Amino acid sequence: QVQLVESGGGLVQAGGSLRLSCAVSGTIFSIHSMGWYRQAPGKQRELVAAITTGGSTNYSDSVKGRFTISRDNAKNTVYLQMNSLKPEDTAVYYCNTKTLSRAGLRIWDSEYWGQGTQVTVSS
Numbered sequence: 001q002v003q004l005v006e007s008g009g010g011l012v013q014a015g016g017s018l019r020l021s022c023a024v025s026g027t028i029f030s031i032h033s034m035g036w037y038r039q040a041p042g043k044q045r046e047l048v049a050a051i052t053t054g055g056s057t058n059y060s061d062s063v064k065g066r067f068t069i070s071r072d073n074a075k076n077t078v079y080l081q082m083n084s085l086k087p088e089d090t091a092v093y094y095c096n097t098k099t100l101s102r103a104g105l106r107i108w109d110s111e112y113w114g115q116g117t118q119v120t121v122s123s
Contacts, residue, residue: 002026009117022095024076029102034078038091092116
């Protein structure tokens with residue numbers, strides 16, 4: 001029922017910029033946080049950036065100062081502005097959200113992932 005749809009990936013040259021978007025739809029009680037992860041071939045998936053509903057942010061050291069995460073709480077949409085891109089930023093970027101779900105008297109934590117969007121940075 002909950003879906004995350006990413007967009008904005010593509011091919012850019014080093015030093016260029018891209019803006020990723022992720023829209024969350026479906027039945028959600030509340031959202032704790034939204035974020036972006038990435039995974040390059042042969043490597044583990046890693047956190048790129050995350051943001052809470054209150055606006056607190058967390059960045060990977062490798063992207064700090066170059067990437068900016070933001071969100072529109074009303075639209076349940078998260079964005080990742082990526083500037084000064086480097087070839088090592090090449091990866092599939094996945095949108096993630098951590099939510100609080102409710103059904104009757106039951107409340108539990110849930111986590112959802114998007115399908116991913118490819119970002120390729122050429123040298």
